[in-house]
Amino acid sequence: xxxxxxxxxxxxxxTENRESLLAAARVVFNRNPSASLEAVAAEAGLSRRxxxxxxxxxxxxxxxxxxxxxxxxxxxxxxxxxxxPLVRLALIASRLWREVEGxxxxxxxxxxxxxxxxxxxxLAAIRANVRSAITDGQADGSMRxxxxxxxxxxxxxxxxxVVLEDSTEHPxxxxxxxxxxxxxxxxxxxxxxxxxxxxIDGRAELAHTWPAEGDQP
Amino acid sequence: xxxxxxxxxxxxxxTENRESLLAAARVVFNRNPSASLEAVAAEAGLSRRxxxxxxxxxxxxxxxxxxxxxxxxxxxxxxxxxxxPLVRLALIASRLWREVEGxxxxxxxxxxxxxxxxxxxxLAAIRANVRSAITDGQADGSMRxxxxxxxxxxxxxxxxxVVLEDSTEHPxxxxxxxxxxxxxxxxxxxxxxxxxxxxIDGRAELAHTWPAEGDQP
DNA sequence: CGTAACTTGCACAGCTTTGTGCAAGTTATT
DNA sequence: AATAACTTGCACAAAGCTGTGCAAGTTACG
Numbered sequence: 001x002x003x004x005x006x007x008x009x010x011x012x013x014x015t016e017n018r019e020s021l022l023a024a025a026r027v028v029f030n031r032n033p034s035a036s037l038e039a040v041a042a043e044a045g046l047s048r049r050x051x052x053x054x055x056x057x058x059x060x061x062x063x064x065x066x067x068x069x070x071x072x073x074x075x076x077x078x079x080x081x082x083x084x085p086l087v088r089l090a091l092i093a094s095r096l097w098r099e100v101e102g103x104x105x106x107x108x109x110x111x112x113x114x115x116x117x118x119x120x121x122x123l124a125a126i127r128a129n130v131r132s133a134i135t136d137g138q139a140d141g142s143m144r145x146x147x148x149x150x151x152x153x154x155x156x157x158x159x160x161x162v163v164l165e166d167s168t169e170h171p172x173x174x175x176x177x178x179x180x181x182x183x184x185x186x187x188x189x190x191x192x193x194x195x196x197x198x199x200i201d202g203r204a205e206l207a208h209t210w211p212a213e214g215d216q217p
Numbered sequence: 218x219x220x221x222x223x224x225x226x227x228x229x230x231x232t233e234n235r236e237s238l239l240a241a242a243r244v245v246f247n248r249n250p251s252a253s254l255e256a257v258a259a260e261a262g263l264s265r266r267x268x269x270x271x272x273x274x275x276x277x278x279x280x281x282x283x284x285x286x287x288x289x290x291x292x293x294x295x296x297x298x299x300x301x302p303l304v305r306l307a308l309i310a311s312r313l314w315r316e317v318e319g320x321x322x323x324x325x326x327x328x329x330x331x332x333x334x335x336x337x338x339x340l341a342a343i344r345a346n347v348r349s350a351i352t353d354g355q356a357d358g359s360m361r362x363x364x365x366x367x368x369x370x371x372x373x374x375x376x377x378x379v380v381l382e383d384s385t386e387h388p389x390x391x392x393x394x395x396x397x398x399x400x401x402x403x404x405x406x407x408x409x410x411x412x413x414x415x416x417i418d419g420r421a422e423l424a425h426t427w428p429a430e431g432d433q434p
Numbered sequence: 435c436g437t438a439a440c441t442t443g444c445a446c447a448g449c450t451t452t453g454t455g456c457a458a459g460t461t462a463t464t
Numbered sequence: 465a466a467t468a469a470c471t472t473g474c475a476c477a478a479a480g481c482t483g484t485g486c487a488a489g490t491t492a493c494g
Binding site for chain 3: 225226228229230231253254255265266269273274275
């Protein structure tokens with residue numbers, strides 16, 4: 001562990017190892033959120049003992065991992081904006097999918113588990129964005145008005161997680177997953193499936209552009 | 218523990234204690250699915266040691282608890298039938314809500330956790346019923362046809378669990394929960410919110426009849 | 435090169451939990 | 465009242481984990 005006041009600057013390989021540990025933790029905890037530090041260290045090619053050279057405790061590692069992830073997602077979504085609240089919501093869903101795909105299990109832990117508190121700050125902006133989209137949508141009549149905003153916002157969020165979870169066990173191409181998460185989000189806020197489909201198909205912003213390598217057709 | 222070949226019949230209080238343990242486990246595990254046997258025994262007013270007089274292992278207790286629950290739910294839902302697939306699906310959702318409300322966390326463990334295997338048998342009938350409703354609904358055009366039956370069925374199931382989860386943290390009157398789980402189910406299969414509302418409001422079968430004691434308005 | 439920074443292995447304490455064995459009690463049942 | 469059935473407390477083994485101390489190595493860096 002780095003001395004309290006390092007006389008020399010920290011070594012390069014040390015910080016690399018720190019990164020390795022975080023990366024390993026991401027992989028391992030994504031497979032099994034309650035895996036041991038032994039497993040994480042092994043994945044990183046280091047010894048369990050040396051984990052404590054970088055993180056004071058298991059919790060420390062977990063918290064850092066999770067807050068980093070939350071910040072990453074938040075920064076990827078902060079730019080999302082669109083006059084039409086339906087499109088805005090769909091955009092949020094879609095971007096979220098792309099960010100979180102591959103870290104699904106971790107994401108769920110980060111949002112649901114005991115560490116939710118640590119991510120709440122970073123995710124607050126996204127949640128606010130969702131709420132405002134819903135408020136606008138209810139105001140202009142494009143979204144259901146039979147449920148209060150707060151509950152609807154939670155249901156939207158949970159539904160996105162459901163799609164993530166389901167696609168973990170029953171894989172989906174990136175393109176289909178992208179579309180599905182949008183469809184389900186729009187369904188929750190009250191759109192019939194044909195309407196939801198045309199909202200997506202109508203806008204170039206919502207077309208699945210990015211990756212070409214799909215898992216399954 | 219009862220002898221391998223009891224010379225006398227088992228005592229009444231013993232079987233009562235067995236029930237107490239199951240009931241306690243229901244409560245405790247519902248609060249925290251990974252609680253210890255100590256906690257369960259305490260809730261039942263017994264000693265940890267005596268748990269092993271009734272169940273060979275922690276897993277034994279858990280499995281028995283969960284399969285009992287699954288059977289209970291299954292038997293409550295087996296009679297559900299209706300010519301209109303939308304109504305059939307809504308009925309399933311509604312009955313399920315009434316059965317599972319109050320055991321939400323356990324239910325989620327039972328369906329998702331490592332014990333899912335033990336409940337699969339009992340729940341197969343329900344799942345088949347859901348699938349057939351969806352198939353019928355897709356055939357007559359009342360449900361979305363842009364997703365395969367299997368995936369849609371899973372999404373329906375997961376969505377019901379989401380409503381259960383959300384209502385655990387943000388309580389709902391029995392009446393509202395009942396309605397919400399139906400609304401969300403119908404939303405997933407493709408109905409717009411007004412259509413879903415009229416499906417529910419139109420039929421007396423779907424009116425919330427049962428309990429008068431709601432939690433919150 | 436020299437030294438501080440880092441890794442490692444081992445040992446150890448500590449915690450929590452499961453599952454058993456056993457002796458001593460209590461209680462339902464015959 | 466006799467006795468089998470049951471509960472209990474205690475002690476114990478075993479396992480799995482976290483976190484620390486320390487001595488002996490490597491390795492980057494100035």
